[in-house]
Amino acid sequence: MKFPENRPRLVLVVPSPSSEGHASDTLLATLDKALAAGDIASVILDNGKTDEASFQTFAAAAVSKVQAAGAAAIILNDTRTAGRVGADGVHIEGPLADIADAIERYTPKLIVGTGNVKERHAALEVGELQPDYMFFGKIGADSKAEAHPRNLSLAEWWAAMVEIPAIVQAGSKIDDLAACFATRAEFIALGAAVFSADNPAQIVADANRQLDEMSAADTEE
Template sequence: MKFPANRPRLVLVVPSPASEGHTSETLLATLDKALTAGDIASVILDNAKADEASFQAFAALAVAKIQSSGAAAIVLNDTRTAGRVSADGVHIEGSRADIADAVERYTPKMIVGTGNVKERHTALEVGELQPDYMFFGKIGADSKAEAHPRNLSLAEWWAAMVEIPAIVQAGSKIDDLAACFATRAEFIALGAAVFSADKPEQVVADANRQLDEMSAADTEE
C-alpha cells in the first residue's frame, strides 16, 4: 500500500506480557484485532520484566501474526530472542555503545532502531551510528493522554533536518494525533491507546482515518 509523502504510518507498541493488567493471551487477542483494523507499518514487542523463556514463547506467536499481516516485527533490546523467533528487527534502548554494536552486527539483515533520547545533541550523536529509525519517546512511557511535548519538539526538529525516519510516541489517547502529525515524523507510535482500549480495532481504524483526513487537508493547503 502506497501513501502520500505527508501521511505518517502507525507503529504499534505491544506491552510486555509481564506488565500489570496484561497476559500473553490478552495481548495476542488484542494484537489480532488491531492488525486487521487498518494499516500498521511495524510492531515493537516490549519485554520489560518478562523472563526470557516465557517472552520468547509469546514473541514467537506475536511475530507470526505480525508478519502474516504484512507488518515488521521488532523486539525490544533482546537480540537473541529476536533471532530465535525470526523477528525483522531489534529496538535498542541503551548506551551509545550498545546501539553501535547492534548496528554493526545486525545491519542490514535486520532493522535496528533506537530511541529514548532527551535532547538534540544526544540524538545527533546516536544518529551518526546510522540506525534505521529514531523513536522519540520511551517504550512503555505513554501513560498520559497526550504526547510528551519534548517528544513532539524533538521529532519535529529531527524530521526537518535528518533523513533517518522518525517515530513519535503518541499518548494513551488518540485525541492528540494532530500534534503528532504536525511534527512531520514518518511514523506515529501507539501503545496504551490500543492495548488499554475496550475496542482496540476501533482505535486503529479511527487513527488511520484521522491520518488520511489530515494528509488530504494538508495536501490541499
C-alpha cells in the first residue's frame, strides 16, 4: 500500500506478556484485532521481565501473525530470540556500544533500530551509527494520555534534519495524534492506546482515519 509522503504510518508496541494485565493469550488476541483493523507498518514486541522460554513461545506466535499481515516484526533487546523466531528486526535500548554492536552484526540482514534518547547530542551520536530508524520515546513509557513534549520536540527536530526515519511515541490515548503528525515523523507508535483499550480494532481504525484526514488537509494547504 502506497501512502503520500506526508502521511505517517502506525507502529504497534506490544506490552510484555509478564506485565500486569497482559497475558500472552490476551495480547495475541488483541494483536489479531489490531492487525485486521487497518494499516500497521511494523510491530515491536517488548520482552520485559518475561523468562526467555516463555517469551520465545509468545514471540513465535506473534511474529507469525505480524508477518502474515504484511508488517515487520521487531524484538526488543533480544537478538537471540529474534533469530530463533525469524523476526525482521531488533530494537536496541541501551548503551551506545550495544547499539553499535547490533548494527555491525545484523545489518542489513535484520532491521536494527533504537531509541530512548533524551537530548539532541545523544541522538546525533546514535545517528552516526546509521540505525534503520530512531524511536523518540521509551518502549512501554506511554502511560500518560498525551505524547511527551520532549519526544515531540526531538522528533520534529530530527525529521527536519536527518534522513534516518523517525518514530514518535504517542500517548495512551489517540487524542493527540495531531501533535504527533505535526512533527513530520515517518511513523507514530501506539502501545497502551491499543493494548489497554476496550476496542483495540476501533483505535487502530480511528487512528488511520485521522492520519488520512490530516494528510489530505495538509496536502491542500
